[in-house]
Amino acid sequence: MNLNFVWLALGEALSPTTAAYALATIGLVVHFGFTGLLNFGQAGFMAVGGYAFAITTLKLDWPAPFAFLATIAAATLFALILGIPTLRLRADYLAIVTIAAAEIIRLSVKTAELTEITGGATGLNGAGRVFNELNPIPEGRYGFGVLTYTADQLWLRVFGWALVLLACLIVYLLIRSPWGRVIKGIREDEDAVRSLGKNVFAYKMQALIFGGILGGLAGALFILPRSLQPDNYGTQLTFFLYTIMLLGGATTVFGPVIGSMIFWVVLSLSDGLLSLGINSGILPLTTTQQGPIRFIIVGVALALLVVFRPQGLLGNKKEVFFNA
């Protein structure tokens, strides 16, 4: 019996994809957990960031640091366009507008007319190469057993997790600052904050931009180890991020990191166990039936979490604001 999958699944905890999901979820925590904005379009922010990074590196030949700046600029712009008209809407209206905006982005970049710029339905490939030019780690193989990485793979992991930790630190400091107290106040009672003379709209917009930038950077990080596929940015990406957020704790800073690690390790483990069961004939399924099961697990987990443990693993039940 080959149990390598256990190690590979544990290795998922540190993969760049896990880091990208964690980063995007930190952005979502800023939106939903701290400000109370029901943003269902985080996949749109990731798409905007990913495309900004890929287009500037591949089509305009910008070096990676400038491409990251372009990513931040694009996410800011998207947040402004989205936020100016919608931040005055009720929570569930905002949810529908953001989910629609994310779908508009995904469908627009896919059109054949834009193939020159966005690669159409096939997307863009090779943004990771430009990023690897920055790699300071000498050639060679690092790690042990099945978890051995090339210099480029190691560089990507180090960079990705450094970015996540940096984001955690900034959010941690911001939430403890006067600014953080105001946005938490907006989450609890918008009118009360308004009556104190605070410009609620401006604070909401700042939170939307900040969380959106984290989402955009996550989108860039997400495409470094793979090619950019427009269909990766569908609505279910946002739903995955919500599952991660509710798993770790929607009102915590480190919840998204723990949530993302658990999410991906559990998914890989379940995939591995299913493969094992199917190949040995224990489970009466075919290998093509294996794929859907991970989504069923996510869906059931999301529904159960929000009802039975809305505060997540790290959260405080007293701070669960959305159960009213």
Place this chain on the structure above:
Amino acid sequence: MTDHSSRVRRAFAALVGLLVGFLAVFAAVAAPASAAPASSAPRAAGDVIDPNTAEESIAVWIRQTSDKAGIPGVGVTVIGDDFDQTFTTDAEGRVYVGLPGPGTYSVEVDEATIPAASGTLPDAASPREVRVAQTNKNVPANFLASTTAGGGAAAPAPDETGGSTPAPSNTDEATGAAPPSATTGGTGFWGVVATKLATGLIFGLLLALAAIGASLIFGTTGLNNFAHGELVTFGGLMAYTLASFGAPGWLGILGAIVLGGLFGLVQDTAIWRPLRRRRVGLIPLMIVSIGLALATRYVYVLFYGGDRLTLPNNPAPFLVLGPISLRFTDVFGAVIAIVVLLGVAYVMLRTKLGKAARAVADNAPLAAASGINVDRVIRFVWIGAGALAGLSGVLIAYYQALRWDTGSAILLLIFAAVTLGGLGSAFGALVGSLVLSVFMNLATLVLPENLKYAAALVVLILILLFRPQGILGRKERVG
């Protein structure tokens, strides 16, 4: 209440007006059908790609209806992005076309090269849009020529409608797309407009069936049901299951309605009512519906696979009015939808249950205080919504295609239609669906086909910004 009922009456008038307009469109364009598309001069763009090494390819097979023998030497033109090549069928009537990438390709048979003895293709068969997903090899594009007048009407082969497209890619712009038959167009600009109007109205009626349920659920419980698309898919899948046991079409449709209603009842009893009892907030409820949607959708994949499923359908034109060519199921689907919608209007306006439902939607505590059993009303709303969504699902399956994500792909369209008409209003949902669907189809006059779904979502956002109460909704504070 008088204000409310006058609004309802206005809505009813609007509904009747729209249905009359629907018929007028048919009458107005009853010009003689145009000839088959003229075969153009040989063109070439892009390189010929070896189908054996290409990641994606189309397998064209042209046969005779009578003995299923392949027709050799027929010209076939395949057009896609940066790709425009003409091929000739081999001795078996087949030709394999290597493609530069996934996408939608137009496959056109040069009818002039079909020997007279083999007859002609049905009017609607060529050119045909073939959707090719990533790494899909030999996607079938089968054509049957026949000598009987009226094309393949005499012997429609089950694979005539395009066969299966394997690979569960999560593309969804196929939804709301024109059905294969209704877009042969050809009598100039107004012909195209008429075709798009007809397509838009039919799809709008089917969308309305689903949207009314979603609107009633929102109105009575405040829930934005993200799992409504799965109710729609459920109806289609049930009809498919019944058809695979050999049940006739009408039984499939009836089964979809009954089982859909049952599904709604089970959902309310097992999930939503206990959650209401727990006083779970609206945002968590919405997230529960998202989880439920995700899980249900992939349970469908588990049992039905990721491929497109085809209900037995006759692709031959049944009703040809000028440039508009409709299949039997297109016409019948629209008729069934109109009848059912009128039935819903009757229930909502004239029966005690409908009045109770509207009262709960207006003000639930007040309704409860006046002796209405709110929980019972909500249960009936779920049953009705499930049944309507199930009917919508089976009709959409006949109209375009059925897949595990057929319903979830139109979920945002349902939301857009509900919002456009006015949240919580059944008639608003109907008007919203028709307006949205017609707008979407007419938008393709100036927009690329695959952006029409995006255009509908832009409408959704604009309404929420400028008239959040919708066309027929009541004004209330939304921000």
